[in-house]
Amino acid sequence: MTDSARRQVAGRGIPVPGNDIDTDRIIPARFLKTVTNEGLGLHAFEDARKQDPEHPFNQKAYEGASILVAGLNFGCGSSREHAPESLKQWGIRAIVGGSFAEIFFGNCTMLGIPCIAIDNEDVLWLQRAVGRDPKMIVTVDVEKQEVRAGDRVIKGRIPDGARNQLVSGAWNATGVLLEAGDRIEATAKRLPYVSGF
Amino acid sequence: MASSLLDKVWEAHTVRTLPSGQTQLLIGLHLIHEVTSPQAFQALREMKRPVRMPERTFATLDHIIPTTAQARPFADAVAEEMTVHLTRNAEQSRVPFFDLSSGKQGIVHVIGPELGLSQPGMTIACGDSHTATHGALGAIAFGIGTSQVRDVLATQCLAMAKPKLRQVRVDGALAKGVYAKDVILAIIRALGVNGGVGYAYEYAGSVVDRMTMEERLTLCNMSIEGGARFGYVNPDQTTFDYLRGRPYAPQGAAFDRAVTWWASMASDPDTRYDDVKRLDGSAIPPMVTWGINPGQSVGVGERIPDPENAPEPERATYREGLAHMGFKAGQPIAGAKIDVVFIGSCTNSRLSDLRVAASVAKGNRVAKHVRALVVPGSQQVAKAAEAEGLHEIFREAGFEWRNAGCSMCLGMNDDKLRGREMSASTSNRNFIGRQGSPTGRTLLMSPAMAAAAAVHGAVTDVREMLR
Numbered sequence: 268m269t270d271s272a273r274r275q276v277a278g279r280g281i282p283v284p285g286n287d288i289d290t291d292r293i294i295p296a297r298f299l300k301t302v303t304n305e306g307l308g309l310h311a312f313e314d315a316r317k318q319d320p321e322h323p324f325n326q327k328a329y330e331g332a333s334i335l336v337a338g339l340n341f342g343c344g345s346s347r348e349h350a351p352e353s354l355k356q357w358g359i360r361a362i363v364g365g366s367f368a369e370i371f372f373g374n375c376t377m378l379g380i381p382c383i384a385i386d387n388e389d390v391l392w393l394q395r396a397v398g399r400d401p402k403m404i405v406t407v408d409v410e411k412q413e414v415r416a417g418d419r420v421i422k423g424r425i426p427d428g429a430r431n432q433l434v435s436g437a438w439n440a441t442g443v444l445l446e447a448g449d450r451i452e453a454t455a456k457r458l459p460y461v462s463g464f
Numbered sequence: 465m466a467s468s469l470l471d472k473v474w475e476a477h478t479v480r481t482l483p484s485g486q487t488q489l490l491i492g493l494h495l496i497h498e499v500t501s502p503q504a505f506q507a508l509r510e511m512k513r514p515v516r517m518p519e520r521t522f523a524t525l526d527h528i529i530p531t532t533a534q535a536r537p538f539a540d541a542v543a544e545e546m547t548v549h550l551t552r553n554a555e556q557s558r559v560p561f562f563d564l565s566s567g568k569q570g571i572v573h574v575i576g577p578e579l580g581l582s583q584p585g586m587t588i589a590c591g592d593s594h595t596a597t598h599g600a601l602g603a604i605a606f607g608i609g610t611s612q613v614r615d616v617l618a619t620q621c622l623a624m625a626k627p628k629l630r631q632v633r634v635d636g637a638l639a640k641g642v643y644a645k646d647v648i649l650a651i652i653r654a655l656g657v658n659g660g661v662g663y664a665y666e667y668a669g670s671v672v673d674r675m676t677m678e679e680r681l682t683l684c685n686m687s688i689e690g691g692a693r694f695g696y697v698n699p700d701q702t703t704f705d706y707l708r709g710r711p712y713a714p715q716g717a718a719f720d721r722a723v724t725w726w727a728s729m730a731s732d733p734d735t736r737y738d739d740v741k742r743l744d745g746s747a748i749p750p751m752v753t754w755g756i757n758p759g760q761s762v763g764v765g766e767r768i769p770d771p772e773n774a775p776e777p778e779r780a781t782y783r784e785g786l787a788h789m790g791f792k793a794g795q796p797i798a799g800a801k802i803d804v805v806f807i808g809s810c811t812n813s814r815l816s817d818l819r820v821a822a823s824v825a826k827g828n829r830v831a832k833h834v835r836a837l838v839v840p841g842s843q844q845v846a847k848a849a850e851a852e853g854l855h856e857i858f859r860e861a862g863f864e865w866r867n868a869g870c871s872m873c874l875g876m877n878d879d880k881l882r883g884r885e886m887s888a889s890t891s892n893r894n895f896i897g898r899q900g901s902p903t904g905r906t907l908l909m910s911p912a913m914a915a916a917a918a919v920h921g922a923v924t925d926v927r928e929m930l931r
């Protein structure tokens with residue numbers, strides 16, 4: 268196991284209720300006007316927070332939380348990695364959700380943030396439980412594909428590829444991809460549009 | 465055994481199977497723009513790695529550039545800085561760059577096909593979720609995040625899990641006044657905004673077969689709005705005719721050899737799909753979204769649905785949609801008042817889109833209270849449209865004619881909604897805040913419908929104007 272391995276992530280929860288929360292909502296496009304990732308964490312859910320003083324990201328009770336509990340199709344829309352990056356800088360270390368949009372899921376994995384899908388009823392239960400007791404520790408067990416909170420153990424799902432990457436610590440893929448060496452060029456050469464028709 | 469285009473392309477680009485079980489997939493064409501690439505180049509510098517195959521990456525500017533005055537330095541200092549970064553990164557890495565002086569600059573998903581860069585049988589990646597657009601040419605094209613942009617720059621590869629394959633068949637014939645945009649909005653309404661998660665969509669059926677390449681680009685463009693990261697149409701004669709003579713397409717005898725290979729990459733007739741869904745194209749009306757995701761749409765003659773009749777998990781989003789938009793359940797969408805009309809974006813900013821919009825605008829006037837802009841998808845589209853006099857038709861009707869870029873699709877430049885303005889937009893997202901105002905409202909529709917909305921100042925059935 269290396270430092271980067273993500274077998275288990277535990278922390279306090281923060282519920283973000285609702286389905287189809289898109290990445291424009293997580294980080295509006297005007298904050299993408301930057302050539303670095305600096306300060307993105309300050310703008311997580313900025314417009315939603317301004318419009319709704321009760322937004323969970325505004326509530327003192329959830330300060331220091333690290334496990335986001337979302338609904339269905341979380342992170343749909345734009346491929347902007349600024350979205351998971353802003354959540355990460357805010358302090359999010361893992362996301363439990365009803366389901367995830369695919370590019371967002373992949374981006375989270377690339378940043379070492381496990382996303383685990385659980386049944387929607389369990390999402391609603393967990394959001395209520397965290398709401399009642401923001402100090403409760405929520406554990407995302409990547410290896411066993413389960414979420415533990417209070418006395419409950421909730422079965423979850425993380426696709427094999429991402430799970431293996433997270434558990435082994437190989438979620439930063441560049442190094443692994445480089446290991447293929449000149450097999451990369453060999454594959455390219457076999458393609459007629461690379462070698463010439 | 466019969467195999468699909470997805471199978472064949474995946475297999476041809478597989479470098480190896482990774483320890484995680486994913487595929488190390490070679491990327492044949494990599495497209496980059498100013499918003500999702502600077503951090504990737506920075507990471508590369510930190511790793512002290514060069515761009516592995518600079519000749520397989522192409523750069524353009526689209527998201528942040530102004531569509532009015534384009535003299536450098538840009539009035540917006542951050543836009544200028546992002547442009548400087550991309551220019552420097554492209555130069556230092558020897559990545560070809562279609563900048564403003566190239567005559568070829570434009571929205572990344574418009575210029576790839578237009579230049580003949582995007583071809584059948586390729587894998588195409590771009591740090592942009594609408595990359596499936598290029599699937600219209602029979603490519604496996606998909607959006608990636610910035611860490612993956614870094615991976616492609618450093619290794620020309622990605623770690624990917626192969627998706628399942630769903631065929632989406634649209635048969636019948638489209639009615640007059642119904643376009644590719646209506647077809648994809650109808651597909652997303654039928655299959656849901658997350659119905660395509662884990663799938664590639666293969667669009668097929670007589671309606672798709674008859675579509676021009678530009679219509680197929682519109683169709684594939686919005687795959688991601690239905691949750692599908694990949695969407696494609698099998699290459700056929702329409703594809704080959706479109707590619708012939710384009711600058712980056714093979715030329716002469718090589719073109720004919722390419723056609724043989726391209727045709728061989730299409731799905732075999734007896735391909736087995738993980739799933740097949742069918743739509744009757746003849747039944748599709750002009751579509752308009754009423755809510756806050758692209759699945760919340762109705763035919764222009766329909767009423768806005770009641771959340772109580774929606775499937776349980778969707779009710780909350782329906783209510784949120786109605787509240788944000790200021791609509792009531794049961795209200796007809798026709799007649800909804802419009803403040804802004806935006807004709808543009810990688811969905812609908814190609815020459816055929818502008819022609820249709822101009823034909824509706826011609827001889828009419830934009831309603832007094834409406835500000836309307838037409839933003840061509842690329843410098844080449846602008847040039848071709850101007851050669852036909854479309855810009856004059858638009859101007860005479862009271863539209864602004866702008867320079868190429870993403871513009872009000874996402875409002876990263878000055879083209880933004882103000883306050884609660886309601887826009888009729890040919891783009892692809894009606895998310896809250898998408899068009900630059902946190903309280904702004906977006907109705908998605910086809911270019912013909914948007915032009916009709918401009919003229920009437922309200923949502924109108926364009927079929928009545930086409931009679």
Ligand code: SF4
Pocket residue numbers: 526527571572573592594809810811869870873874891892
């Ligand atoms: S036009 Fe809109 S959707 Fe298309 S690439 Fe630009 S910002 Fe993205």
